[in-house]
Structure formats: C-alpha cells, structure tokens
Amino acid sequence: MNNFTFYIPTRFIFGKDEENNVGKYVKAEGGTKVLIHYGGGSAVRSGLLDRVKASLEAEGIGHVELGGVQPNPKSSLVYKGIELCRREGVDFILAVGGGSTIDSAKGIAAGVVYDGDFWDFYQGKWIEKSLPVATILTIAAAGSEGNGDTVVTKEVEGGNLKRDAHGDAIRPKFTILNPALTQTVPPYQTASGITDIMAHLFERYFTNTPEVGTSDRLIEALLMSIIDEAPCVMADPDNYDARANIMWAGMLAHNDTAGVDREQDWSSHNIEHELSALYDCTHGAGLAVVFPAWMKYVYKHDVNRFVQLATRVWKCELNEENPEETALAGIAALQAFWKSIGMPSTIAEVGGKEEDIDYMAHTACWGDVRTGSFGCFVELHEEDVKAIYRLAL
Secondary structure: OOOOOOOOOOEEEEOOOHHHHHHHHHHHOOOOEEEEEEOOOHHHHOOHHHHHHHHHHHOOOEEEEEOOOOOOOEHHHHHHHHHHHHHHOOOEEEEEEOHHHHHHHHHHHHHHOOOOOHHHHHHOOOOOOOOOEEEEEOOOOOOHHHOOEEEEEEEEOOEEEEEEEEOHHHOOOEEEEOHHHHOOOOHHHHHHHHHHHHHHHHHHHOOOOOOOHHHHHHHHHHHHHHHHHHHHHHHOOOOHHHHHHHHHHHHHHHOOOOOOOOOOOOHHHHHHHHHHHHHOOOHHHHHHHHHHHHHHHHHHHHHHHHHHHHHHOOOOOOOOOOHHHHHHHHHHHHHHHHHHOOOOOOHHHHOOOHHHHHHHHHHHHHOOOOOOEEOOOOOEEHHHHHHHHHHOO
C-alpha cells in the first residue's frame, strides 16, 4: 500500500427536496452573488431552476445565469462564464446538472481568479485557487460532485482536444444529492452514467501496487452494488431506492476513497476522450467500447488480478488449470452486462470510423502536452493505442 494524504472538504447533503435549501447552504459558505450554471432545458422544464432561484432569493443572495452546457463541455462556454462572472462580481459558482455542467463550472471557477488563460490548467498546471463551487446533481455518473477534477473540450482547428485538470481548490464546498432529480434521466443516459461509474472503479482496480486488499474490497463492493441496482433502475426509472444507491456509489467511486492507497491507471479514459472529442458521443458509451478492448489487450500483464475480478464480482468459476480462461470470462461478463443495459460495444456504434484510428491514437499520445505514452498498469504507446481501437471495431 502507498503512503497517502486524503482530504475531502465537501459537505454531502443527501435526500429528497434538499435542493430547496440551497440558499442557506450558499449563505453558510459566504456566497453573496451566485452564477447558476446549467445545461439544457430540463432544469427549466422541471421547475428545478425556479426552485433554486427562489431559495437563493429567500436568503437575499443575488444570482446570474449561464445555461447551454453540452455533453463534453466546451471551452468557449467556459470563457463566456469567466467573462460574465468578472463583469457581474460573482463570488460563488453553483452547478445545477450532471458531470459536464460541474466540469464546466469548475473551469469557470478556476479561470475567474487566474490572470492567464484557464486552459493552462488543462495542460498540467495545478489549480491552487478558485471561486467556491457547489453542485446540485441531476445525473449519477461522473463523480465530479465529490472530487477536485474537471474535464473540458477545447475547440481547435482540425479537431477537438478533451483534457483534464486537477486541484483541491475546485472540490465542491457542498453537494446536494437528491436521487429523485435523476428519475427523469432517459434510459440511455442512465446507462451511460452507470458505465462511467464502473469505469472509474476499474481505473483504480487495475493497479501494480501490492497489498491493497482493503480498497480492492471497497471497489468490488461498489461494483456489485451497481450491478445489482442497474437492472432495477433500467426496468423502473422511478425506483428511488435503486437510484439512491447508484447515486451514492457514483460519488464514492470517484472521490478517491477507494483509490488513494494505490497507483491508478486512467489509460481507458485517455483513449475514450478521443472518441467523444471527435464524435461527440456520450462519455459512458465511449468507455463501454474502449474498456473491454483495453482489458483484452493488457490482461496477461497480471492475469491474477483479472481472475480476482472475474471470480469475486462476476462470480465466474475459477479454472485453475487455465486461469486465462477465467480472466477472459470476466471480461465477457462485463461486456454482456453493459450490452444488457443498452450500451454499445464497437466504435462503429458510437459513430466512429476505422480510418480515424491513426489520428485518434496520435492525438491521444502526442496531442497538446502529451509526451508519447500514458498508463500505469501497462504503459501504452501510439501503436498500442491503435491496437486497442482496432480491438474495439
């Protein structure tokens, strides 16, 4: 197990109707002028935005709005938000939405107090200061409501760059988690969120760090909980209890509780980011395509770890004479599970083309500030990434 320092300053407020109390929580954090950042029309149509504004106004807190966040949030809207906040004297950012909205809000919060281009943070500069951020989560997926991470897509000539940034300064001050707000999420988006949560756990599970049995068991328990609850919520979108368990698992999956003691990989996320940047597919759908292909490519590096996942989580029978067969059975079980909830399994299903593989692999390894390789479980180079994409065709 590795040494670590772990700090979670976020207050988690879980349960029905808690969004109606957002004003008092902002006031407790010292906010006096809030940017309400949100996505499309669902926050408006559902009345959520009106409830949020009413709660702020009841506490005497001013606010301005910036909607329009799209999946794979764009840098152009972040720039617009930074300018708006500076002009209006905003001192608090409230994200009302899912992971894309929260990521965009974090980019704005960091950029407002920074003298340079906010994109510097997405090229490796650590975020040390930001305006305070809080969230009202409307989809269980990204885990951005509980961590110091953000992912934004920069529009550039000839293609987009999807990159991440990090810093404890952008960990939300508080997060409101009302599972009922996720009941209107369409089935495909619900399934994409479930996939994203599982991928966050896999990125931590596949590690070279020895003697991490406690966090192994934490990850396995979260995976098993999601596997149990996913069919329930797909069959009955109004199943509050199933959505509650998935929502809480989504936060625990990506606030690093289950990963601080170990080396983490994140290759599959880097590979997927090229799919969603180029084709604008849903991140979870892209991960459903990439992750099994990555697993098939690297499983021989540590067959026993894949066997452990297969037997403990997927309940595959151990073949002691041929453990590779067990490892591959676990990968097949994952693919079958994701297919059962409506996720794709090939690049073509998310709009991808074989002729784009060379471009995506090159950009993944060399684009922006990349230096030719990535990955900790197995270090991957451009030819490796090409091979993984081809396994996903």
